[in-house]
Amino acid sequence: MLKINENYQKLQGSYLFSTIAKKVAKYQADNASAKIIRLGIGDVTRPLTPTIIRALHSAVDEMADEKTFRGYAPDLGYDFLRKAICDNDYRARGCDIEDDEIFVSDGAKPDSGNIQEIFSADSKVAVCDPVYPVYVDSNVMAGRAGDFDEATGRYTNLVYLPCSGENGFRPEMPREDVDIIYLCFPNNPTGAALTKDELQQWVDYANSKGSVIIFDAAYEAYISNESVPHSIYECSGAKECAIELHSFSKNAGFTGLRLGYAVVPKDLKRQGVSLHSMWARRHGTKYNGAPYIVQRAGEAVYSPEGKREIQGLVDYYMENAKYIMSGLKEAGYTVYGGVDSPYIWLATPGKMSSWEFFDHLLTKASVVGTPGVGFGSCGEGYFRLTAFGSHESTREAVDRIKNL
Numbered sequence: 318m319l320k321i322n323e324n325y326q327k328l329q330g331s332y333l334f335s336t337i338a339k340k341v342a343k344y345q346a347d348n349a350s351a352k353i354i355r356l357g358i359g360d361v362t363r364p365l366t367p368t369i370i371r372a373l374h375s376a377v378d379e380m381a382d383e384k385t386f387r388g389y390a391p392d393l394g395y396d397f398l399r400k401a402i403c404d405n406d407y408r409a410r411g412c413d414i415e416d417d418e419i420f421v422s423d424g425a426k427p428d429s430g431n432i433q434e435i436f437s438a439d440s441k442v443a444v445c446d447p448v449y450p451v452y453v454d455s456n457v458m459a460g461r462a463g464d465f466d467e468a469t470g471r472y473t474n475l476v477y478l479p480c481s482g483e484n485g486f487r488p489e490m491p492r493e494d495v496d497i498i499y500l501c502f503p504n505n506p507t508g509a510a511l512t513k514d515e516l517q518q519w520v521d522y523a524n525s526k527g528s529v530i531i532f533d534a535a536y537e538a539y540i541s542n543e544s545v546p547h548s549i550y551e552c553s554g555a556k557e558c559a560i561e562l563h564s565f566s567k568n569a570g571f572t573g574l575r576l577g578y579a580v581v582p583k584d585l586k587r588q589g590v591s592l593h594s595m596w597a598r599r600h601g602t603k604y605n606g607a608p609y610i611v612q613r614a615g616e617a618v619y620s621p622e623g624k625r626e627i628q629g630l631v632d633y634y635m636e637n638a639k640y641i642m643s644g645l646k647e648a649g650y651t652v653y654g655g656v657d658s659p660y661i662w663l664a665t666p667g668k669m670s671s672w673e674f675f676d677h678l679l680t681k682a683s684v685v686g687t688p689g690v691g692f693g694s695c696g697e698g699y700f701r702l703t704a705f706g707s708h709e710s711t712r713e714a715v716d717r718i719k720n721l
């Protein structure tokens with residue numbers, strides 16, 4: 318008899334954001350006149366910039382002409398984009414990464430969910446708590462996480478690295494040996510960032526234990542502090558222990574276009590096997606490449622005008638972050654993040670749980686945020702707001718919260 322993958326039965330509830338969407342839909346149905354402001358989900362709101370749009374149009378025109386038409390894209394990405402990525406994101410920063418170590422993809426979510434496939438099913442996995450849920454759920458699906466323990470709100474076989482106000486939301490090294498460590502800095506959801514010295518300690522730890530770090534750099538463009546590295550490959554020895562994931566979603570607004578990349582260095586080997594070759598094989602077998610049109614748009618992100626415009630988007634959102642941070646501080650909230658990151662992480666007031674505060678904000682201010690506990694048990698008592706709204710709606714939301 319056919320058997321399903323029973324690991325899927327171990328996944329908890331519905332995805333966090335669908336629960337939020339249901340609550341918001343019910344509130345709107347019950348309160349038709351309420352003007353809801355959404356600062357919950359991490360989706361961008363600014364349109365694509367003129368340089369990106371021009372690149373898209375021109376690539377569309379190429380597709381209409383038999384002389385310039387393109388069919389299947391190369392599995393690992395077009396050379397023009399791999400070179401632009403490598404020149405700008407690595408060589409310009411002094412990181413010794415080569416074009417053919419870049420694997421172009423349709424985003425950091427798919428990459429962060431898929432990358433675990435190249436590791437053994439009995440690998441020990443460490444994640445931060447709170448955590449971007451994809452790292453956990455993809456390992457649950459693969460059977461690596463064990464069972465869900467209702468009492469602790471955690472999977473029995475994962476190693477959780479607690480992040481709280483006490484450690485500045487920067488995890489300590491695992492007490493037991495682990496094989497795979499997921500790190501995301503600047504962090505979603507806490508907005509915390511690691512300095513180069515702090516990240517170097519993780520690289521040294523991974524190299525001493527033979528673990529692999531999966532470093533999610535989706536929010537790299539938001540870094541403002543000079544001590545915070547933009548890539549893990551700024552740390553020495555990282556090419557022997559780290560895979561880095563990038564997204565064009567948060568810097569350039571490609572959440573709907575879909576583009577990202579993974580860096581798997583050729584020096585990264587385990588059991589004498591190159592993880593670069595494994596990922597190339599996996600990509601070639603299961604993925605047919607990001608669309609030509611979108612890769613041309615990605616290339617335009619690295620043109621001088623593209624860079625200026627993209628910086629404009631980041632500045633726009635970070636102005637929101639500043640407004641949220643200062644408004645909430647004025648209103649007496651304890652707030653974190655918001656400096657090297659578009660996320661503001663606040664401690665819920667009084668003894669309110671994350672979900673109680675969610676309901677409070679929704680019903681009293683018609684403002685939607687994300688309950689911290691949705692990202693892990695250490696997120697209880699915290700709440701996430703994003704800076705991805707418009708200036709107008711962000712200001713109104715903050716003013717409403719201040720008036721509560």
Ligand SMILES: Cc1ncc(COP(=O)(O)O)c(C=O)c1O
Pocket residue numbers: 359423424425426427429449501505533535563564565566572576577
């Ligand atoms: C940590 C992190 N990684 C990856 C993603 C998704 O990136 P992409 O849109 O490139 O799939 C997100 C989106 O919210 C994220 O927060």
